[in-house]
Amino acid sequence: GLSVEPVSTQVIPRDRHAMFFAVLGVIASSIERLSTEVRHLQRTEVLEAEEFFSAGQKGSSAMPHKRNPILTENLTGLARLVRSAVTPAMENVALWHERDISHSSVERGIGPDATVHLDFALHRLGGVIENLLVYPENMMSTIDSMGGLHNSQRILLALVEKGVSREDSYRLVQRNAMRTWKKEGDLLDLLKQDEEVSSRLTDSELEALFDLGYHFKHVDTTFERVFGRS
Incomplete structure (x- = not known):
């Protein structure tokens, strides 16, 4: 060749x-x-x-x-x-x-x-x-041991979509995440108890943001793109 x-x-x-x-x-x-x-x-x-x-x-x-x-x-x-x-x-x-x-x-x-x-x-x-x-x-x-911390970005973006400034959203999520790091509770439970957060996101909305299925929604598409070629 x-x-x-x-x-x-x-x-x-x-x-x-x-x-x-x-x-x-x-x-x-x-x-x-x-x-x-x-x-x-x-x-x-x-x-x-x-x-x-x-x-x-x-x-x-x-x-x-x-x-x-x-x-x-x-x-x-x-x-x-x-x-x-x-x-x-x-x-x-x-x-x-x-x-x-x-x-x-x-x-x-x-x-x-x-x-x-x-x-x-x-x-x-x-x-x-x-x-x-x-x-x-x-x-x-391993995921469970993190107390839900891996979902912090989704919560941040959801609060922004609800009209909270990005700076305030970061502050709200971070203060609860730091408590999770200290083993004071799972992030989801702490967010539900935070009045500033719960005033913007309902319990059901928060729970949906912790659904692992969100992260796998494009898996089949990715595999098809790579391995489905003739």
Whole structure:
């Protein structure tokens, strides 16, 4: 699928190659983004999702209870290796009189290494996602432990829509949210008891703003947009 280089001297301009390695670097960064999320979700105190852990597999060598995310930790390191090829690829663009071959010694190293590492990383990430263990009940427990704080923005905007200034809306929500942080009550109950808030939003309106279904209303559309393509 390669076509003729329209403008060349003794060598092909290396901005073409630099763009290629830059794209590899972006893909590697996306792999690391997903890997970092899995690593966080697998933390012992979070455990909302984790890499598949087979019977008899060892995690931490010092702490037998730990199930370390070794695959995504490895992917994080591989992503760094792939990105390390981007800077030398950029340095290769500037050539003396558009004809020196100082780039070739670099490309012989970063070409095979970056592509092989990324190929391996993509296959490994596919296996991680395919076998990922997900714990919805732990996710729900995390949400519940927040006392409804994750709904603060919806309350803020609802008050604004009721004619309260944004500054006052922020103040009303924040003062109740700070009490929730101090474990003085769930945010919904505190808002219902706040006369300034309840004068603008009824109990039923407040309860509707705490409905988790709101956050999932576009899930099917999103999945169809990504995975429904022919």
